[in-house]
Amino acid sequence: MNILLITVDQLRWDAISCSGNHEIETPHIDRLSSQGARFTYAFTNAPACMPARSSLLTGRFPHAHGVRGGGVRLSEQEVTFPQILSQRGYHTAHIGKLHVQNHTYRDHTSPHPSYGYRTLQVTDERGTYRDPYTQWVERHYPEYAKAVRIEPGASRVRNGTDHMSSEGSFPAKASHSRWVSDTSIEFLREHGGTPFMLWASFFDPHSPFIVPSDWANKYDPNSLSLPRNCEITPENEYAIRSKKAAYYALVSHVDDCIGRLLHYLDESGLAEHTTVMLSSDHGEFLGDWGRWGKGRSEDESIRIPMVIRTPDMKGKPRVIEDVVQLFDLAPTICDLTNSMKPQSMQARSLLPLLKGELDEERTPFALVEINMEVSRINTTEVFEKTYRSKEYRLTLWSSQQEGVLYDLNKDPLQLNNVWGEPDYKDIQAELIWQLLQRLMETENTLPARTHPF
Known part of the structure; x- marks a missing residue:
């Protein structure tokens, strides 16, 4: 069995048409869903790139692998699934965004830690560094080498431009997403005859929302719905709609690139021996709650698509x-x-669910973790833990005496915090206990005990 893992960075769970979104077109993801299994209650392990991707690689919670938030590198001593498959004789490859090392202030021309990959082409941002993507553009489309360049993420955050949207001065054929799909197809042509595990990792639709010129008019901003729980004024309405249109255009562009990859699997015959997995690392607020990006415990940030x-x-x-x-x-x-x-793996295989079997040992809730610095000046860290089941969301912070609790059967949009209300006293206590128990069950047991004393 070959494995093709496709991740789409910062893709909301409901930003694909097969999830019921009639504003966006994602025909290739929809086709994949129509041929496989779609998980409607999938959640990230952390609403940020580095801890989420570290959990995916290791099958471990952030509190176990230690990447508790952005800026903390994944230890090279961690056991990853590419290492395991490499020992089984698989050609393991990663093409695109990996981001389990800090990408700011790193020499991107130096070898990246392998984490068990035999082939590794890492580009943690789009057009920012001297990396495989920018070198590919220089070789194949030198006329767009300057056009694809953007400032580093740290600079964008500092300058307040990280969530800008604009039409790029380059076409889709020179985009980072096209590089991921074309380079992945090249890998399959060369190594598809041997057992392989390929992770094709798309950066888009991560901010900033810079859309290839031939996709810029894909969506009419005025035809799109406005964000929920967001202050809309005549002055900001069109800008908000335009940002949403740009995000949707990037999603559809990535979908088109995924279609190219799936088409190659079909025409080469590899689809007959390849499992395809598609997911994102976390969501995107997209203006809901007046926010853009991720990093919080609302569903817009923690709920993800999975096929x-x-x-x-x-x-x-x-x-x-x-x-x-x-x-x-x-x-x-x-x-x-x-x-x-x-x-060391703390996750549970989805294979029983894929076979239509019950998995009675599966915990019926997600544990989502994130921590953050209070500020760039005050580096004290605040830890956040979220319990998310079908019925409830409970979130606690290390810096606060009170948390939030939402009854999702009565309040699916999570508007009414019932923390501390008498009618929910017993439920609140039970959920806190379940969350604590889950944390204790998944305490880190590495390094392994080698002797009684």
Whole structure:
């Protein structure tokens, strides 16, 4: 069994048409969903790139692998699923955004830690560094080499331009997304004859929303709905709509690139022996709650799309409503390839659910973690833990005596915080206990105990 893992950075769970969004066009993701299984209650392990991707690689919670937020590198001592598959003889490859090392202030021409990959082409941002993507543009489309360049993320945050939207001065053929799909297809042409595990990792639609020129008019801003719980004024309405249109255009462009990749699987015959997995690392507020980006515990930030198609599932689509998490893909990949799962993995394989079986040992809620510095001046860190089931969301902070609790059956938009209300006293206590128990169950047990004393 070959594995093709596709991740789309900062893709909201409901920003694909097969999830019920009639404003956006994602025909290739929809086709993948129609041939496989779509998970409707999938959540990230952390609403930020570095901890989420570290959890995906290791099958471990952020509090276990130690990447508790942005700016903390994943230890090279961690056991990753590419390492495990490499030992089984797989050609493991990663093309695109990895981001388990800090990408700011790093020499991107120096070798990247392998984390078990045999082929590794890392471009953690789009057009920012001297990396495989910018060198590809220089070789194939030198006329756009300057046009694809943008300032580093740290500078964009400082300058307040990180969530800008604009039409790029380059076409889709020179985009980062096209580089990911074309380079992935090149890998499959060269190595598809041997067992492979390829992670094709798209940066778009991550901010800033710079749309290739031939996709810039894909969506009419005036035809799109406005964000929820956001202060809309005559002065900001069109700008908000335009940013949403740019985000949607990037999603559709990535979908088109995914279509190219899936088409190659079909025409080459590789689809008959390849499991395709699609997910994102976290969501995007897209103006809801007056916010852009991610990093918080609302569903816009923590809920993600997830689709899996195995060769024997074609034509038998399924919708799975069990609560699952991003890092569950790691042990699933191990099971699909008959690889040994290390004891350190805390995630559960999705294989029983894919077979239509009950998984009674699966925890019926997600544990989502993030921590942040109070400010760039005050580096004290605030830890945030979220319990998210189908029925409730509970979020606690290390800096506060009170949390938030939402009854999702009565309040699906999470507008009415019932924390501390008498009618929810017992429920609140039970959820806190379940969250604490989950944290204790998943305490880090590395390094392994080698002797009683």
